[in-house]
Amino acid sequence: MSTPFYVSPEQLMRDRADFARKGIAKGRSAIALQYADGILFVAENRSPALHKVAEIYDRMAFAAVGRYNEFENLRIAGVRLADMRGYSYDRRDVTGRALANAYAQTLGAIFSSGGEKPLEVEILVAEIGATTADDQIYRLTYDGSIADVRGYAVMGGQAEQVAEYVGEHFQEGISLAGALRLAVDALGHDGNEVRELTPDQLEVAVLDRTRTQVRKFKRVSEETLARILSESRPAVEALADAEEADATATEEPAAEGAATDSSSAAGASADDDAPVAPPEDPDDTRPL
């Protein structure tokens, strides 16, 4: 009988973490961002069918990066858990905290069990409350660690670089159009070269607390997205003169200019009420 090589527990965990991290970094990023009326999700995703962002329950959504088959399985489990709880108790008793806990336990157990490959996923569970202050965003990593995030969260791909960009320009109570512009610009700032992402490369959804339906989740169609984006100037153009995208001295004023532009565009688009949520005033859509 051969003696197995001794591997210290620290080394074992580090190896498993490295394995998962590498897998996750291979993909593209996804962003969740709190805006005035809810939470916005933007993911770089070239597939119109394989979603990274999805509805879980009335006020809850799920976003993930990494291996599709693994997070899709987690998403389905989340929908089952939520529907089961809602059916057994009441719709109001389905909470993001309970779901995030269940995910954390599951991810943690798989990560530390020797028999299973750690999941190469990172997920967000987001839940909107009555006001921005009541919103919850939970960020879960491959090892089951869970963090309660405020404002914004970025995961997958070059998450750190993207998060840095969002952090520089994010402000609380940002409008939807402003948040969308910021997220799309941030996704483009994931390397040395700044990219301008087009609507067909993006997957966008919102949890919109102004929706009159019980279910607050809504996908933003490519056309709507294109319209909102065309109304706000991309930060890339503002930076066109700067020799390097990462140039520090010139970037600050130019990018800020773009940020103010987009927020004014948001005000304009709020008037014709074209953006994301179509007019859902019950008086407007009354069939009688």
Place this chain on the structure above:
Amino acid sequence: MTFDASGRLPEAFLTPGGSSFMDFLAGHAPDLLPGRRSLGQADFSDQVPHGTTIVAATFAGGVVMAGDRRATIGNVIASKDIEKVFPADEYSAVAFAGSAGFGIEMVRLFQVELEHYEKLEGATLSLDGKSNRLSALIRGNLAMAMQGLAVVPLFAGYDHDRKGGRIFSYDATGGRYEETHFHSVGSGSLFARGSLKKLYREDLSATDCATVAIQSLIDAADDDSATGGPDMLRRIFPVVGVVTADGYQRLPEEEVAGLVDAAWAQRHNRPDGPASASLT
């Protein structure tokens, strides 16, 4: 039902399977499904509340569904303000007559079934698909139906492929039948149907269609002791749901009150309701 004590998602949740919530419950928590309970051989029809009359009628842009507010246990009025008409999902409505307890449970399960499918598949079921799921749900309740606890639903919705409202009726064994123009179910259904037959026209507007449904419920209450008429003292009126291409909408209380008041005022002159305009 098992929510794992460790907090970890139970294995069944992570096992690949179908998109039906009912099938998931059958495998994982069968005790949550109606119709799986054993009751012995007794007849319960006179011991639990029963919902009574519901009607549905189509109009050019959709379909109207309405139900009275009474539940009875034998000769006793068990509830004056029970609701029997519900949205099934955004583009369909479901109402039930028969055992109120099972009816409400069945509606809840049906709503989750449709929503669950929608979330897992990222697409909504066709209207026929939805109506077939409801069939399966009723069939599961067959043993109860034989003991006097039948639930007989009415399902209606807007069909985006055919651009119009459609109505489906069911029997206690889960048989599904598509109805043209209008239908009614429950103890007062015969009277309601007679009324609908005389008042219904294909060119009704949504509001007129709602009025016809309300008139038919008043006629049913006139002749059936188990159907509740509009309660003019307590201001309890039928629940009226309208489904169009824009989705399900329950008519606001004031609007229903307006329609009922008009019908009621007219019946002061002619208690039998509107008379046919011609005999030929």
